[in-house]
Amino acid sequence: xxxxxDGARYTAATRKVQTSKPRKAWRTRTKVRIKWTSEQKAAxxxxxxxxxxxxxxxxxEAREVVQHQAEMLYEKFGKHSIEYYYQEVMxxxxxxxxxxxxxxxxxxxxxKLKEHNExxxxxxxxxxxxxxxxxxxSAQWKxxxxxxxSDATDNLMQSLGDQREMKDLALYNVxxxxxxxxxxxxxxxxxxxxxxxxRTGMEILLFAVRSDVEHFNQPHxxxxxxxxxxxxxxxxxxxxxxxxxxxxxxxAGVQKETAVSVKISRMxxxxxxxxxxxxxxxxxxxxxxxxxxxxxxxxxxxxxxVLFYAFDTGVGIHFRLGL
Numbered sequence: 001x002x003x004x005x006d007g008a009r010y011t012a013a014t015r016k017v018q019t020s021k022p023r024k025a026w027r028t029r030t031k032v033r034i035k036w037t038s039e040q041k042a043a044x045x046x047x048x049x050x051x052x053x054x055x056x057x058x059x060x061e062a063r064e065v066v067q068h069q070a071e072m073l074y075e076k077f078g079k080h081s082i083e084y085y086y087q088e089v090m091x092x093x094x095x096x097x098x099x100x101x102x103x104x105x106x107x108x109x110x111x112k113l114k115e116h117n118e119x120x121x122x123x124x125x126x127x128x129x130x131x132x133x134x135x136x137x138s139a140q141w142k143x144x145x146x147x148x149x150s151d152a153t154d155n156l157m158q159s160l161g162d163q164r165e166m167k168d169l170a171l172y173n174v175x176x177x178x179x180x181x182x183x184x185x186x187x188x189x190x191x192x193x194x195x196x197x198x199r200t201g202m203e204i205l206l207f208a209v210r211s212d213v214e215h216f217n218q219p220h221x222x223x224x225x226x227x228x229x230x231x232x233x234x235x236x237x238x239x240x241x242x243x244x245x246x247x248x249x250x251x252a253g254v255q256k257e258t259a260v261s262v263k264i265s266r267m268x269x270x271x272x273x274x275x276x277x278x279x280x281x282x283x284x285x286x287x288x289x290x291x292x293x294x295x296x297x298x299x300x301x302x303x304x305x306v307l308f309y310a311f312d313t314g315v316g317i318h319f320r321l322g323l
Contacts, residue, residue: 021166028127066090087199102164104149105141107156110163112137179216182208190222197224205239209247213290218302219243244302248309251288269294286310 036044070086077085109130117127144152186208193204205227208220221243231239268275269292276282284292288310289303298304 021162023166030126090199102157102161104153104157107153107160108141109134109137110160111156175215182217186220193222203227207243207246209243209250211250213251213288219247244305245309248288248306251306
């Protein structure tokens with residue numbers, strides 16, 4: 001393989017994952033409400049009560065099978081302990097590492113579903129999911145030759161690829177959607193890191209903070225036992241304080257302009273433009289909160305901490321002379 005091809009692949013593999021496409025609605029969900037009778041509700045309650053017992057029993061049996069396989073590996077190879085082979089069997093992560101690329105069949109099916117739902121909308125009917133038409137569309141697909149398939153899907157391939165890119169990478173328009181995505185993703189990552197710590201004994205520390213004051217996510221911290229003790233003993237601060245510093249830094253950023261030395265006898269938060277900007281020609285930049293007000297009027301402890309660390313570290317709030 002030539003060096004140019006290797007370089008191209010390396011560049012593609014290390015490219016920053018991002019997109020400029022706006023996020024938009026890409027599917028429709030229909031809620032189906034079922035009215036249960038009292039007998040059906042009782043049966044469901046009994047089923048739910050029995051489920052943890054059945055699942056726990058099955059899980060125990062599965063672990064016994066894995067333990068037995070680890071013992072067999074120990075007897076066959078004998079180089080490591082049974083516990084080592086048990087961990088080796090359980091080592092595989094469940095995170096998805098690769099997705100299937102866009103293909104002509106997916107593009108054709110997506111286009112047919114769009115046409116089908118557009119016709120239903122004209123008739124005043126609700127949209128349907130792909131399983132309703134997949135058999136019919138599959139029969140059409142099998143009757144087409146390679147050239148016909150290519151001609152029918154060339155325009156749809158780019159559209160479907162853009163839709164996948166939008167779903168994976170585009171920024172959310174609604175802060176609540178971003179909050180839910182961040183919460184669920186971080187929960188999944190926490191689960192994986194906990195399992196990794198249990199399997200390997202690795203000490204792990206993870207910070208996740210918002211970069212926009214309009215977002216709802218609070219600073220997220222995942223830490224194992226040793227990392228917390230390290231920050232307290234060696235750095236003289238807690239992991240939570242570092243997370244709040246990072247959030248203030250992410251929201252406000254670093255400013256290179258120096259603060260002015262004009263003395264102001266009294267700070268006015270109400271009518272700031274008239275009392276401060278017009279009178280002293282001073283502009284306040286990079287206030288880290290969504291509302292500009294006196295710190296005493298802030299009821300959220302988290303917002304107070306963000307404001308305090310922005311002032312304390314000098315990375316966010318500063319004054320400069322206006323023109």
